[in-house]
Amino acid sequence: MPVNFSKNLGLDMRNQSSASRNTLFEVGLLLVICALFVWFVILPKRADLDQKQSAYDAVSVQEQGVSAKVAGLNAMIQKLQSSSGQTAQLDQALPLDGDIIKPRLLVQKLADDSGVTVGSIDVAGVSGSVAAGDTNLLKDPFGQTRTPKTLGVSVYVLGSFNQLMAFLRAIEQSGRLMNVSAVAVAQDSQGALNMKLTMGMYYLAP
Amino acid sequence: MAQINLLKQNSSNTSLDIGKNVPKILVRAALVILVALAGYYGWLYFKSKSIEGQTSALKIKMDNEVRTGLGQADRNEVLTRQLQIKTLSGLIPAHLYWSQLFQPLADATLKNASYTNFETNANGTISLDVSVPSLEDLDKFLQVFNLADYNKNFSDVMLGGYTKADGKNGSKSYNFQVKLKFNPQLIQYKNTNSNAG
Numbered sequence: 001m002p003v004n005f006s007k008n009l010g011l012d013m014r015n016q017s018s019a020s021r022n023t024l025f026e027v028g029l030l031l032v033i034c035a036l037f038v039w040f041v042i043l044p045k046r047a048d049l050d051q052k053q054s055a056y057d058a059v060s061v062q063e064q065g066v067s068a069k070v071a072g073l074n075a076m077i078q079k080l081q082s083s084s085g086q087t088a089q090l091d092q093a094l095p096l097d098g099d100i101i102k103p104r105l106l107v108q109k110l111a112d113d114s115g116v117t118v119g120s121i122d123v124a125g126v127s128g129s130v131a132a133g134d135t136n137l138l139k140d141p142f143g144q145t146r147t148p149k150t151l152g153v154s155v156y157v158l159g160s161f162n163q164l165m166a167f168l169r170a171i172e173q174s175g176r177l178m179n180v181s182a183v184a185v186a187q188d189s190q191g192a193l194n195m196k197l198t199m200g201m202y203y204l205a206p
Numbered sequence: 207m208a209q210i211n212l213l214k215q216n217s218s219n220t221s222l223d224i225g226k227n228v229p230k231i232l233v234r235a236a237l238v239i240l241v242a243l244a245g246y247y248g249w250l251y252f253k254s255k256s257i258e259g260q261t262s263a264l265k266i267k268m269d270n271e272v273r274t275g276l277g278q279a280d281r282n283e284v285l286t287r288q289l290q291i292k293t294l295s296g297l298i299p300a301h302l303y304w305s306q307l308f309q310p311l312a313d314a315t316l317k318n319a320s321y322t323n324f325e326t327n328a329n330g331t332i333s334l335d336v337s338v339p340s341l342e343d344l345d346k347f348l349q350v351f352n353l354a355d356y357n358k359n360f361s362d363v364m365l366g367g368y369t370k371a372d373g374k375n376g377s378k379s380y381n382f383q384v385k386l387k388f389n390p391q392l393i394q395y396k397n398t399n400s401n402a403g
Contacts, residue, residue, distance in 0.1 A: 023229030030236035045250045056261045063268040070275040077280045142282035182327040
């Protein structure tokens with residue numbers, strides 16, 4: 001009995017072709033899903049990650065800076081604690097208070113050392129400033145914001161030319177910074193010399 | 207009896223199998239890609255969480271360091287000392303040495319002349335009351351400032367009116383006032399401690 005295989009085979013081919021089309025459709029669909037997944041999920045997440053990485057890098061740099069500053073501060077504190085002599089010199093050059101008595105005593109001492117006779121020493125401080133017992137300052141001596149201020153000092157001395165020059169040099173080279181702004185030297189009718197110095201003494205005060 | 211060509215049929219089935227498998231392979235490949243993408247997303251997710259955690263920990267560490275630094279007992283003193291040094295660094299270069307002015311002025315002064323009054327200020331001018339025995343000396347006194355060696359230090363000499371006065375022993379003198387400018391470098395710091403040669 002003859003069997004028509006070719007007919008059966010033809011039916012299989014149609015089924016197979018249909019299955020192939022379905023499979024190709026699945027492939028296409030999967031690729032579309034992949035593309036959409038990449039576009040809407042992966043790429044935004046990647047951008048988010050990059051942004052977070054940048055933020056981390058920035059914070060890391062900032063932290064390194066802070067860490068270095070804290071280390072520097074600690075080193076400075078240690079150096080400060082072991083430099084009491086230099087700190088005293090610093091306080092002499094630029095005191096942290098507007099005391100008007102110490103400048104007067106200093107000028108008097110320099111005049112005595114130079115051999116001149118002191119006619120007058122006038123020290124003008126900032127009016128209304130607290131001379132002693134400042135509660136806020138005593139509570140936290142270094143916690144106040146300080147600005148440079150100047151005491152106006154006027155000195156009148158008498159002596160020989162060499163004595164006057166010695167006094168002027170002592171003023172110029174004093175550990176307390178005194179900036180002379182005007183010098184006047186005059187001779188009286190007896191031939192004696194007198195000198196008037198106008199100068200400023202600096203200090204840092206709140 | 208009909209003959210069946212089984213061999214031909216088998217051969218045809220093999221080519222059909224390959225054609226049937228290609229789409230399956232493609233599906234599997236697409237699935238692998240999808241799974242790989244999902245894995246990559248998972249890695250991104252965990253990496254993102256990890257960086258978030260690291261950033262947060264770093265911020266906490268930094269805050270602690272800042273708090274530690276600000277809480278240092280001697281920090282304010284360090285800042286005050288720094289301000290002292292900074293202020294002095296600005297003041298010291300502007301410090302003036304007036305005593306350095308007198309020797310150059312003495313060098314430029316005629317031997318017969320004497321000063322009875324000397325005034326100067328930071329504007330760079332000197333006011334002098336001078337006494338000389340004669341008008342010739344007054345002229346010589348002024349001519350000195352035309353010489354280059356002295357003019358570099360003292361210049362623009364302005365003469366006020368002069369008066370003739372009688373001295374105690376019968377001698378005469380001419381008194382006058384001059385104003386002149388001086389070289390500001392004369393009163394600036396000079397390092398005298400440097401060893402020449």
